[in-house]
Amino acid sequence: MEIGRIRNVAFISHGGAGKTSLAEAILFNAGAVSRIGSVENGTSFMDFDPVEIKRKLSIHSKVSSIEWSKHLINIVDTPGYSNFLHETKAAVTAVGGAVVIASAITGVKAETQRVWQYADENDLAKIVFVNKMDKDRADFFRALGDIEKSFNVIPLPIFIPIGKEDDFKGIIDLVKMKAYIYPAEPTAQFRIEEIPAEYAAEAERYRGKLLEAVSETDDALIEKFLEGEELTDEEIEKGLREGTIRKQFIPVLCGSAVKNIGSKLLLEAIIKYLPSPLEREYKIAKNIDTGEDFVAVPDEAEFSAFVFKTFIDPFAGKLSLIRIFSGEMKSDSEVYNTEKEEKERIAQLYLLQGKNHIKIDKAVAGQIVMVNKLKYTDTFDTLCSGRKKVVFPKPELNEPVLAYSIVPKSKDDEDKVSSGLHRLMEEDMGIRVERNEQTGQQLLKGMGQMHIEVVAERLQNKFGVQVELKTPKVPYMETIRSKAKGQGKYKKQSGGRGQYGDVWIEIEPMPRGSGFEFANNIVGGAVPKNYIPAVEKGIYEASREGILAGFPLVDFRVSLYDGSYHSVDSSEMAFKIAGSMAFKKVAAECKPVLLEPIMNLDVFVPDDTTGAVIGDLNSRRGRIANVEPQANGQHIRAEVPMAEVLAYAPDLRSMTGGHGIFTMEFSRYDEVPTHLMEKIIEEQTGA
Structure with a gap:
């Protein structure tokens, strides 16, 4: 052609x-x-x-x-x-x-x-x-x-x-x-x-x-x-x-x-x-060996191509849609994947007509072809001859704006769900899957409610697994606002060798984002050195369960400054338990509070809906940082608690008639207002 x-x-x-x-x-x-x-x-x-x-x-x-x-x-x-x-x-x-x-x-x-x-x-x-x-x-x-x-x-x-x-x-x-x-x-x-x-x-x-x-x-x-x-x-x-x-x-x-x-x-x-490939402004790639631009001229002999879409077929495997920008591509040939630094074997080229595949032997610059079962190649990878190792720029896609906890209906399907999600991520670049270590939930992130529901349906259709979608838990944390001292003593005697551990600790707050710090201030061997790591471990594990509502305690320092031991009954386990007891007792006296994640929100809206969107953000406890004019609308920058924007996408769409878009990223943790803190604690503890 x-x-x-x-x-x-x-x-x-x-x-x-x-x-x-x-x-x-x-x-x-x-x-x-x-x-x-x-x-x-x-x-x-x-x-x-x-x-x-x-x-x-x-x-x-x-x-x-x-x-x-x-x-x-x-x-x-x-x-x-x-x-x-x-x-x-x-x-x-x-x-x-x-x-x-x-x-x-x-x-x-x-x-x-x-x-x-x-x-x-x-x-x-x-x-x-x-x-x-x-x-x-x-x-x-x-x-x-x-x-x-x-x-x-x-x-x-x-x-x-x-x-x-x-x-x-x-x-x-x-x-x-x-x-x-x-x-x-x-x-x-x-x-x-x-x-x-x-x-x-x-x-x-x-x-x-x-x-x-x-x-x-x-x-x-x-x-x-x-x-x-x-x-x-x-x-x-x-x-x-x-x-x-x-x-x-x-x-x-x-x-x-x-x-x-x-x-x-x-x-x-x-x-x-409309232009032919010869009339369109030529695609610019980067030669990774020299750092120079490579202009992909269609009638240039040097082969270069870009993978812009991947399908996963349960029977045919991975199907890669490729736009050739220069040179030519043949069935039964070899190409080089610059991103993966691997050679790929092209077994057969196809033209597509919807779901129908038509075998061809050769394709020239300008054509769009399909290749199946490439071993290393993913969406947005560059393929080339390898003589000049070039990379085409990747499109910058928006980050997902909505997350759901995804849970298999059958525990036996956990591995299938993980495998299926991994395969679907290969063909859908808008999906993100991650496990929140704090809440223990596996989160499926997508571009909206329908997107996430479609992923769940496709898991069932393609991989035979059913899942439930649940609103994700907000990863609250706890911290303290004052310092206190106290003792934790574990003593148990039940015939034969007993258990004995005794520690005195001081807990004090640290700046936001400091995490957990442990200081060994023991002098004179009041607590033997070999038991001190056990004390630290007991304190850390207890801190992960929090004081108020079961959320991890962060941004505090614990100083171990005194204690006692028994030459026969003391053990690492006894001192670990003593450390845990001391932490729970003392931390409760340090004025613990809840922390919530605060998100940076960038919202782009038409002029005529700006007021409504700002009012809505204020009602969500948001803080408007800036409003800047942009083409056909306004750019609103705000800080909003995560708990208030878990389902923001459909609400923004409704307010703006579908014209509003937003991006969101984590900023920091801040204290939860007292009236809301009490409600959250009640929900978590049932108290």
Whole structure:
């Protein structure tokens, strides 16, 4: 395949706009499938994961390679729901253009704005397809205004609709100035007719805007336009391509995915107006041996590629989706993984069409291929020839914002759960799994409630294990505010050799974050040296159980300064118990208090919801540190107790209509207010 005849495009938008339905129609039009799959009916070729079928939404990015007009088009269908946008952010690193699907009903939503930003970060040329023109309340021109307002761009219609809602029956081509009339059946075939008289004035008006925008892409064209000469179809299309790739404007199409109206015209527009790999700004990698930049020129002989997605198949094993940026890749060959410093064997290359795999022997720069069962390679690894050891930059994904404790329903499944989560983490870069040493809970972290629920469902579907999701415990701690002294004496006589240990200790507070410190101040051998480590161990173990509510005590110093022993009855165990007894007695006199984790919160919200979000943070005992203007909104920095933001993600989404996002990280521990401390102690102890 010639590199200039390749197009790599991501379908991006908010969830429910119809990306997958549009991809289904295109697969059918290209002859890749014999029928149009349906997301609603569970017959989609693209959304084939059981959880996707059940929930009727995309949770992974999928690739379909089709041939159209002697071109190879790789379509990457991406998720649009906020919980899965990390998939979209990874996918756009593999393409050169984007088709933004806008709903004629709802226009632009928060998720569309987010993925548009991802496309901008990767310097992608874009075209817009206004979908669902056949649905109730569909309005093409309202969607057009929404696009212009939301993204501060010039949306340039190259097609406008004939009718809308139930009356939507065709499209007017503003380049050729013809009407395309579609039948009721979703065949994508159409009749070419003259523009209906009632649409003639509107078509002329929008064609005038089109010609004006196109003429500005070239001095010769603007001169011709100003002199009143007619631009040819070829000149218009050339100007459209130049302006789209240079991002002077955004061509806008329209149609209906489920009725297969406009999908063939979209394919032609992808070929005509979106860049080939030769025209896209070349990917920059770093040569780790020399420290110099490596420019991955598509027709460069040196092989380089990037793994942007991994799937785990119970039967086929690990499946790696790879975008080749330079050189070529062959089946039955060897490549070098720069990240792992290991050679990998490429047994077989595949093209993808949804869930179908097509064997190929060779792929060139610009292509997206799949390889199975790579031994060392993970998502975001770089593959190269090894002659020049290069690494492509990895996309910066947001950290997970919600955590649940994950518990297997059967204790026998603990190992299966751990193994299954590890495998799922290989294909989902938005998951984190960690064990909280303090609470003992295994925490599953994800991008939202739905994301975590999907992981639990996939554990059951793929690995046959059922789990419960529980709100995680807050890892409270305890500390002291004053010092005290006291004795711990353990004496036991029950016939034969007894047990005897006697210690005097002083406990005092230390600065926050100091942990635990033990000082041996014994003089004169009051406690033999060989028993002192046992005393320290007894004190430390007792401190882990706390004084107030069973939470670990931190930030204190214990000084062992006196004691006594028995030449026969004393032992390490006796002194360990004595140390524990002394700690419990003395620490209770040191004014113990509860500490809670405080989180740094960075919240990004639209201007019109800033007040509501700040008020909500104040109600959560938050401290607002700063509010700074940013593009399309405000950046709020705050400190909030972890207990108040365990389920913040859905609340923020509700307050901001889905437009708010946040990141969160641990800051420090602070004292819990007295009225809340009493409640927590009561909950923990039942007292």
